[in-house]
Amino acid sequence: MSKSVEQVVKGGSFLIDEIRPEQVYTPEDFTEEHEMIAKTTEEYVENEVLPVIEKLENHEFDHSVRLLKKAGELGLLGTDVPEEYGGFGLDKITSALIAEKMARAGGFSISHGAHVGIGSLPIVLFGNEEQKKKYLPKLATGELLAAYALTEPGSGSDALGAKTTAKLNADGTHYILNGEKQWITNAGFADVFVVYAKIDGEKFTAFIVEREYPGVSVGAEEKKMGIKSSSTRTLILEDAQVPVENVLGEIGKGHKIAFNILNIGRYKLGVGAVGGAKSAFEITVKYANERKQFHTPISSFNLTKEKLATLASEIYAAESAVYRTVGLFEEKMKQLTEEEQKDGKEIAAAIAEYAIECSLNKFFNTEVLDHVVDEGVQIHGGYGFMEEYEIERAYRDSRINRIFEGTNEINRLLVPGTFVRKAFKGELPLLEKAQSLQEEIMMLMPEEPGDEPLAQEKYLVRNAKKVALMSAGLALQKYGQELDKEQEILVNFADIVSHIYAMESVVLRTEKAIERDGLENSKQKLLYTEIFCQEAFNRIESDAKETIVAVADGDNLRMMLSALRKLTRHNPINVIAKKREAAATIIEKEKYVV
Amino acid sequence: MNIYVLLKRTFDTEERITISGGRINEDGAEFIINPYDEYAVEEAIQVRDEHGGEVTVVTVGGEDAEKQLRTALAMGADKAVLINIEDDLDVTDQYTTAKIIATYLGDKEPDLILAGNVAIDNGTGQVGPRVADLLGIPYITTITDLKIDGDKVTVVKDVEGDEETIETTLPLLVTAQQGLNEPRYPSLPGIMKAKKKPLDELELDDLDLDEDDVEAKTKTIEVFLPPAKSAGKVLEGELDDQVKELVSLLHNEAKVI
Numbered sequence: 001m002s003k004s005v006e007q008v009v010k011g012g013s014f015l016i017d018e019i020r021p022e023q024v025y026t027p028e029d030f031t032e033e034h035e036m037i038a039k040t041t042e043e044y045v046e047n048e049v050l051p052v053i054e055k056l057e058n059h060e061f062d063h064s065v066r067l068l069k070k071a072g073e074l075g076l077l078g079t080d081v082p083e084e085y086g087g088f089g090l091d092k093i094t095s096a097l098i099a100e101k102m103a104r105a106g107g108f109s110i111s112h113g114a115h116v117g118i119g120s121l122p123i124v125l126f127g128n129e130e131q132k133k134k135y136l137p138k139l140a141t142g143e144l145l146a147a148y149a150l151t152e153p154g155s156g157s158d159a160l161g162a163k164t165t166a167k168l169n170a171d172g173t174h175y176i177l178n179g180e181k182q183w184i185t186n187a188g189f190a191d192v193f194v195v196y197a198k199i200d201g202e203k204f205t206a207f208i209v210e211r212e213y214p215g216v217s218v219g220a221e222e223k224k225m226g227i228k229s230s231s232t233r234t235l236i237l238e239d240a241q242v243p244v245e246n247v248l249g250e251i252g253k254g255h256k257i258a259f260n261i262l263n264i265g266r267y268k269l270g271v272g273a274v275g276g277a278k279s280a281f282e283i284t285v286k287y288a289n290e291r292k293q294f295h296t297p298i299s300s301f302n303l304t305k306e307k308l309a310t311l312a313s314e315i316y317a318a319e320s321a322v323y324r325t326v327g328l329f330e331e332k333m334k335q336l337t338e339e340e341q342k343d344g345k346e347i348a349a350a351i352a353e354y355a356i357e358c359s360l361n362k363f364f365n366t367e368v369l370d371h372v373v374d375e376g377v378q379i380h381g382g383y384g385f386m387e388e389y390e391i392e393r394a395y396r397d398s399r400i401n402r403i404f405e406g407t408n409e410i411n412r413l414l415v416p417g418t419f420v421r422k423a424f425k426g427e428l429p430l431l432e433k434a435q436s437l438q439e440e441i442m443m444l445m446p447e448e449p450g451d452e453p454l455a456q457e458k459y460l461v462r463n464a465k466k467v468a469l470m471s472a473g474l475a476l477q478k479y480g481q482e483l484d485k486e487q488e489i490l491v492n493f494a495d496i497v498s499h500i501y502a503m504e505s506v507v508l509r510t511e512k513a514i515e516r517d518g519l520e521n522s523k524q525k526l527l528y529t530e531i532f533c534q535e536a537f538n539r540i541e542s543d544a545k546e547t548i549v550a551v552a553d554g555d556n557l558r559m560m561l562s563a564l565r566k567l568t569r570h571n572p573i574n575v576i577a578k579k580r581e582a583a584a585t586i587i588e589k590e591k592y593v594v
Numbered sequence: 595m596n597i598y599v600l601l602k603r604t605f606d607t608e609e610r611i612t613i614s615g616g617r618i619n620e621d622g623a624e625f626i627i628n629p630y631d632e633y634a635v636e637e638a639i640q641v642r643d644e645h646g647g648e649v650t651v652v653t654v655g656g657e658d659a660e661k662q663l664r665t666a667l668a669m670g671a672d673k674a675v676l677i678n679i680e681d682d683l684d685v686t687d688q689y690t691t692a693k694i695i696a697t698y699l700g701d702k703e704p705d706l707i708l709a710g711n712v713a714i715d716n717g718t719g720q721v722g723p724r725v726a727d728l729l730g731i732p733y734i735t736t737i738t739d740l741k742i743d744g745d746k747v748t749v750v751k752d753v754e755g756d757e758e759t760i761e762t763t764l765p766l767l768v769t770a771q772q773g774l775n776e777p778r779y780p781s782l783p784g785i786m787k788a789k790k791k792p793l794d795e796l797e798l799d800d801l802d803l804d805e806d807d808v809e810a811k812t813k814t815i816e817v818f819l820p821p822a823k824s825a826g827k828v829l830e831g832e833l834d835d836q837v838k839e840l841v842s843l844l845h846n847e848a849k850v851i
Binding site: 032036040043074075076079088090588589593 | 610622661668780781782783784785789
């Protein structure tokens with residue numbers, strides 16, 4: 001039985017609606033199978049991948065191929081492939097968990113992710129019956145390895161500006177592809193590439209291109225800053241002959257595949273970032289406990305504690321937000337009929353509903369990861385700068401995450417853009433909410449949150465949403481259609497929304513945990529929530545102020561600033577004390593614990 | 595072949611042991627299959643794959659041990675049995691566990707029973723041999739190799755680093771030493787299948803046992819952590835003096851000679 005449509009949380013609706021804890025998925029909801037699969041992945045990484053990581057870093061990619069096939073034997077390549085095509089057709093939580101646990105393997109996790117995600121999923125979701133039968137069983141076992149080729153030297157963020165062309169041959173049997181695809185993960189060994197080209201220079205279309213087709217070749221291995229244990233090369237198409245039956249999806253509709261795959265790639269990066277952050281964090285805490293200066297483990301210094309607690313509360317936020325998002329996909333997909341669930345386009349649409357959340361996860365979580373590895377190196381001191389220490393690789397590996405699958409800047413700009421589109425399409429009553437808020441603000445009375453757990457944090461979330469609507473409404477009033485040129489304001493808005501999503505995710509997760517396990521067993525979660533919400537709210541206030549000052553003037557400015565002051569009035573918590581308390585548990589357990 | 599594996603749920607090897615109120619603190623600790631029992635599970639699966647039959651994993655414990663049993667099923671065991679004593683017994687020892695398992699196995703006619711050499715928590719290594727004794731079958735501990743040919747069994751036993759090869763017959767109980775095999779980790783298909791495999795739960799009543807029948811033969815007087823390691827001492831001066839000082843320290847301070 002599917003639930004009524006009203007119960008499904010709409011994409012982006014968190015900004016205007018109040019969400020209840022039972023509506024969010026949390027890591028505490030993992031099943032026993034989820035945990036076993038996570039453990040298998042962890043053991044696979046530890047026992048199979050890490051022992052040869054140096055060889056992988058030195059570009060000995062025959063190991064990558066061997067390891068991917070081994071992953072296939074364990075079933076770690078087939079979670080998203082339906083059972084009828086040789087996979088397991090498991091839920092998205094499972095594939096997210098696998099991605100999280102793979103992340104410790106650095107560049108190799110990118111190889112894995114490119115194969116199961118952007119490499120295989122276009123065929124899973126948009127392939128026709130023959131294509132699925134031909135490719136998916138072999139992709140699920142690793143007999144065939146996949147890659148995804150969208151970027152070109154001249155088109156990165158502007159993906160549709162691709163120059164690669166396709167032309168039907170005289171016999172009508174093959175498309176002849178010409179062009180170069182740049183920075184293609186797995187290009188060194190992939191058997192199958194999903195390639196985008198413009199038919200007759202116009203119709204943007206996806207193709208399944210096999211490595212063995214005439215005219216297909218790859219360039220030299222790139223020398224990269226990080227993720228060196230993944231193969232990255234140019235895919236060269238010189239009169240490449242692609243059979244007409246290998247057109248993927250509809251001719252001229254390649255952008256639909258590309259954008260949907262980007263959504264998936266984005267949240268998957270968000271999950272991977274959580275895994276990478278947890279692993280870098282653990283290395284760092286262990287080091288801080290071992291390393292002594294002035295006869296004292298450096299983890300005993302309050303400044304180290306401050307760093308550890310800050311990072312852990314950010315990881316908690318990233319983790320809570322991304323699994324909440326994956327839970328949204330699951331709920332949405334449960335609404336589909338059995339027929340629809342078999343239709344990849346429906347599944348892609350279920351994910352696209354949450355395009356905003358995908359973007360938020362992408363940029364927020366990858367920046368959390370960057371923060372963790374950066375402070376990780378810092379806590380390691382000079383040793384963190386040395387290659388023998390794993391944190392050094394983690395630091396270099398992290399950097400690309402803010403760039404690929406849409407730079408974090410592009411992803412930020414997508415957030416307000418998508419909100420505005422949803423508002424004008426009538427999917428979200430944003431404008432109405434903004435309107436009624438204006439009246440509310442005029443007669444706003446300061447509110448006193450109670451002192452029960454999470455009362456203050458819930459109050460901050462509620463008011464942060466009002467702050468977001470107020471500042472966005474103001475900007476929209478002033479600039480109207482021209483708002484898309486005010487990129488600084490758009491990015492401020494995206495940051496405010498991102499902090500709201502993360503704050504709300506931690507509050508709801510902690511609330512759900514307290515309901516289930518009691519306050520005593522949820523102490524660490526509560527500390528993270530208090531720390532994170534306070535710090536996120538401070539940033540929201542500062543972003544909103546910057547926007548208001550840039551947009552309004554005169555009396556209006558004074559009025560708006562006064563409204564902001566009312567909305568942000570609260571008694572700040574003692575973050576320093578909370579962090580010391582949270583750090584004590586972390587230092588004892590020597591890892592990120594909740 | 596009718597194969598049974600005795601399995602214990604133990605603390606993760608990475609857990610730090612803390613004590614509160616005279617008991618080992620279990621709050622928030624991670625639990626695993628006792629690593630030596632993992633070798634036993636792996637060996638059982640290999641024997642079954644070669645000779646046919648069925649692998650049943652048995653544990654005595656509480657509801658929480660279901661997770662470890664499910665993991666053994668995901669590795670490839672066919673059935674699992676949890677003998678749940680949570681509500682019946684507060685204090686147990688190796689006698690209790692062995693008696694319960696032997697009673698359970700009494701009418702099962704096992705051909706081969708595998709257990710871990712020791713559990714990494716209490717480390718007594720008693721349950722396996724006691725079960726064999728109660729069942730009246732031979733046992734060999736700390737094995738590193740197992741070959742079965744009909745009823746004939748050839749076993750290599752680790753003897754403090756040396757090897758002893760022993761020939762015997764089924765039925766037999768063996769306990770696994772490190773090096774017996776490389777335990778597999780559960781594959782996704784294994785994990786999915788494990789959901790559907792039978793996991794039976796029994797209580798003392800189902801075995802016609804009273805609490806008195808299995809009452810512990812030992813009593814725990816005190817639980818304490820090993821004393822914290824103090825910093826070492828570096829002796830200085832002439833070699834002769836150093837030797838003299840060392841001997842005197844061993845005599846008077848460490849009191850070991």
